[in-house]
Amino acid sequence: xxxxxxxxxxxxxxxxxxxxxxxxxxxxxxxxxxxxxxxxxxxxxxxxxxxxxxxxxxxxxxxxxxxxxxxxxxxxxxxxxxxxxxxxxxxxxxxxxxxxxxxxxxxxxxxxxxxxxxxxxxxxxxxxxxxxxxxxxxxxxxxxxxxxxxxxxxxxxxxxxxxxxxxxxxxxxxxxxxxxxxxxxxxxxxxxxxxxxxxxxxxxxxxxxxxxxxxxxxxxxxxxxxxxxxxxxxxxxxxxxxxxxxxxxxxxxxxxxxxxxxxxxxxxxxxxxxxxxxxxxxxxxxxxxxxxxxxxxxxxxxxxxxxxxxxxxxxxxxxxxxxxxxxxxxxxxxxxxxxx
Numbered sequence: 353x354x355x356x357x358x359x360x361x362x363x364x365x366x367x368x369x370x371x372x373x374x375x376x377x378x379x380x381x382x383x384x385x386x387x388x389x390x391x392x393x394x395x396x397x398x399x400x401x402x403x404x405x406x407x408x409x410x411x412x413x414x415x416x417x418x419x420x421x422x423x424x425x426x427x428x429x430x431x432x433x434x435x436x437x438x439x440x441x442x443x444x445x446x447x448x449x450x451x452x453x454x455x456x457x458x459x460x461x462x463x464x465x466x467x468x469x470x471x472x473x474x475x476x477x478x479x480x481x482x483x484x485x486x487x488x489x490x491x492x493x494x495x496x497x498x499x500x501x502x503x504x505x506x507x508x509x510x511x512x513x514x515x516x517x518x519x520x521x522x523x524x525x526x527x528x529x530x531x532x533x534x535x536x537x538x539x540x541x542x543x544x545x546x547x548x549x550x551x552x553x554x555x556x557x558x559x560x561x562x563x564x565x566x567x568x569x570x571x572x573x574x575x576x577x578x579x580x581x582x583x584x585x586x587x588x589x590x591x592x593x594x595x596x597x598x599x600x601x602x603x604x605x606x607x608x609x610x611x612x613x614x615x616x617x618x619x620x621x622x623x624x625x626x627x628x629x630x631x632x633x634x635x636x637x638x639x640x641x642x643x644x645x646x647x648x649x650x651x652x653x654x655x656x657x658x659x660x661x662x663x664x665x666x667x668x669x670x671x672x673x674x675x676x677x678x679x680x681x682x683x684x685x686x687x688x689x690x691x692x
Contacts, residue, residue, distance in 0.1 A: 355574075357598070358574055360594075361582065361591065361594050362571065362584060364377060364590065364593075365572055365584050365585070365586050365587070365590045365591075365594075366571045368586070369565065369567035369586075370478045370492070370564075370565050371411035371436045371615045372479045372563075373477060373492055374411075374435045374590055374613070375410060375412070375435060375613070376410075376492060378413055378415075378593065379405065379413070381597060381601065382403075382597075382601075385403065385601050386403050387405045387415060388402070389406070390404050392408065396638055396639075398418060398639065399418070400418055400419070401418060401419070401605065402417075402418050403415075403417055403418075404416055404418075406635055408624065409615060409623075409624070409625040410479060410492070411435055411436070411615035411616075411625060412435065412612075412613060412614050412615045412625035412626075413611075413612075413613045414610065414611070414632065414635050415610070415611045416428070416609065416610040416611070417600065417603060417605070417608065417609045419605050419606055419607055419608050420605075421606070423608055423639065423640055423649040424645040424652070425648075425652065427649050427650070427652030427653030428608045428636075428653040428655075429608065429609050429610070429654055430609075430611070430612065430654065431592075431596040431599060431600070431610075431612070431656050432614070432627065432632075432655055432658065433589050433593045433611070433612070433613045433657075433659070434615065434616075434617035434618070434621075434659070435590070435593060435613050435614065435615050436461075436462070436617055436619075437462070437588055437589065437590070438460075438461060438462035438463050438464035438465070439462065439566065440458045440464065440527075440565065441458070441460075441461045441563070441566075442457065442459070442478075442564045443457035444561075447538045447539075447540050448526055449533075449535075449536065449538050450526075452531055453528050453530070454528070454529050454531065454532045454538050455526040455527060455529065456500065456529055458526055458527060458566070460525070461619065462618030463618065466519045466521070467519070469566070470503065470504045471501070471503060472501070472568045472570070473498035473568065474502070474527060474567065474568060475494070475495045475498055475499055475567055475569050476494075476495045476500065476564050476565070476567075477492070477493060477494040477495065477565060477567055478492065478564035478565050479491070479492050479493075479562065479563045479564075480492075480493055480544050480548065480559060480562045480563075480564075481559075481562070482545075482548070482557040482558055482559045484554055488560075491548060491551070491554070493548060493551055493552075494551070498569045499529055500527040500528065500566060501528050502524075503528065527566060541559045544559055544562060545559055568585050571584075572587075580681065588660045589617070589658075589660060592659055592660070593613050595658065596613070596658060599611070612627075612632050614627040614629075614632075636650075659687075661685035661687065663677075663678045663680040664677040664680070
């Protein structure tokens with residue numbers, strides 16, 4: 353077991369509670385390795401042996417290394433991942449005052465398993481957009497400390513709890529962040545403005561909008577009697593982002609290599625920064641505007657889409673085909689989509 357690599361993965365996940373933070377953390381490593389940012393609104397001038405990256409929406413990233421080999425002749429060795437994970441997002445108008453508690457309205461993002469979010473120490477992170485000194489800006493924030501909780505109903509008030517129940521997302525998921533009388537004004541944007549001041553030393557802002565999520569503040573761990581497992585939130589799919597970045601940074605200079613980390617996979621990938629959107633194609637066509645060179649490159653390229661596979665659960669063995677059940681720590685899994 354590569355202990356250093358595993359702990360580095362856990363640190364990366366802990367520092368990346370949202371896709372915005374994941375991209376920012378990958379950019380830090382890329383720039384430390386000499387990668388230069390390309391802006392989509394500007395002209396590009398890329399060179400043989402160059403190291404480059406492109407960001408879209410602050411939540412998707414493409415980084416690539418160009419060797420001396422012609423793209424049309426050898427293609428690209430590509431790894432595709434996604435930066436988003438199922439989570440609980442804050443609604444656009446989140447403030448709720450009820451029963452002398454201050455709460456935040458929650459919307460479920462992706463195919464989240466809801467029950468594990470109850471009784472967790474939660475914090476808030478994401479991107480806020482505002483006007484400062486007449487200029488439109490966006491910044492990422494991370495409260496880091498535990499400031500929210502979605503409490504379960506006590507067993508004394510719900511004797512049937514252990515028999516299972518359907519969670520009402522509208523009424524049971526609002527997160528409690530404090531106490532306050534029902535007739536008191538609850539200004540969530542003022543709280544965000546204060547956090548901007550703390551993290552970025554920016555004051556006197558007109559806060560316009562935000563894209564914020566709850567996250568569990570408990571850090572990932574290596575667990576098991578022989579340290580067999582990594583237990584962490586957002587392994588789907590920050591694990592692959594981390595592994596893809598490691599592969600790119602440690603690749604030699606003999607091949608053209610590319611890493612693409614898309615947002616919005618958990619909700620269909622159809623956005624402009626999603627895998628089903630035009631991001632990768634548009635970047636590749638800017639590198640190869642000649643359609644013949646582009647087509648030759650595509651035919652000589654290989655893209656591996658990397659994600660997590662569901663291993664055989666010892667308590668639910670009947671949930672897998674016994675001849676095709678992925679085994680934990682037994683190597684990579686190849687997913688196949690039947691043609692129908």
